[in-house]
Amino acid sequence: MEKIFQTGEVIIEENSFGQSAFVIKSGKVEVSKKNKKGEKVILAVLGERQIFGEMGLIEDKPRSATVAALEEVHAEEINRDLFNELLKKEPSAIFPVLKLLFERLRCVDEMLIEENRVAHETLASAVIKKVILVGASGEASKALKNKQLEITKFPFRIGRESHSEEGDALLNNDLYLKDHIPYNVSRNHFSINRLSNLIYIFDRGSTLGTIVNGIRIGGPIKKNDLILEKEENLVIVGSLDSPFQFKLLIR
Known part of the structure; x- marks a missing residue:
């Protein structure tokens, strides 16, 4: 749908x-953000064929910046439903959006890797042989079919199972949890990651966040990753009383 600003x-x-998200057909926009002093900081000026607002297509979190028209702007709006439909039926139409998303996510991953490398070099010397996921609650055990799951693929992604008859093309999980309204689990909730000999939990933009060993990450909290330093770790998906609670064993 074309919009004029x-x-x-x-x-x-x-x-x-x-x-x-919006694809600019003509005109220019300014992308800005408030610093800690409340002052406006200009991040970018975007023009024809450039995209902004793309993270709104994949996560339910507040917008990270303000975008305003510098002149009359004609832009094509892509909402999440349209994005999901195009992804399933005409993926070539959204390749530019996907490319930008992947670039943004890759930058985040690279920054996270560098921070972890610098801050946790001493932890990396330990040799990790196995990473095992175990249900610590009834629903979690049911999701794992009452078995222990040894994780050998990283990142290992966990999220909510879609109730849509056609499925959801935006879902990308290795373990799907059958949650019910009011949801604790987001569609793409968190992942278990390995960096050298470090294991860490990464919240993937969930609504309620993830509680790891009593520490909440993601959701309303800006910090979205936590390195695991224990052999036995408790991971709660969503709120404190969530029925989905897992133990993550590092051996």
Whole structure:
């Protein structure tokens, strides 16, 4: 759907919620963010054929920046439902959006890897032989079919099973949890990752976050990763009273 924005009009406001991305057909927009002092910092100026707001297509979190029109802007709006439909029926139409998403996610991964390398060099000397996922609650055990699951593929992604009859093309999980309204588990909730001999939990933009050994990451918390330093770790998916609680054993 094409939309027209006038000069000075705010298209996306920082900390607001939205599920749409925009492809600029003509005109220019300014991307800005408030610093800790509340001052405006300009991050970028985007023009024809460039994309903004793309993270709204895959995560339910507040917008990270404000986007305003510098002149009259004509833009094609892509909401999450349309994105999901195109992904299943005409993926070539959204390759530019996917490329940008992958680039952004790769940058995040690279920054996370570097931070982990610098901050945890001493931990990396330990040799990890096995990573085992075990149910610590009834629903978690049911999801694992009452078995221990040795994780050999990293990242190992966990999220909510879709109730849609056609499925959801945006889901990308190795373990699906059958949650019910009100949901504790987001569609793409968290992952178990390995970096050299470090194992860490990464919250993938979930709504309620993930509680790891009593520490919440993701959701309303800006920090979204936590390195596991214990042999036995408790991972709660969502709120503190979530029925999905797992033990992650590192041997």
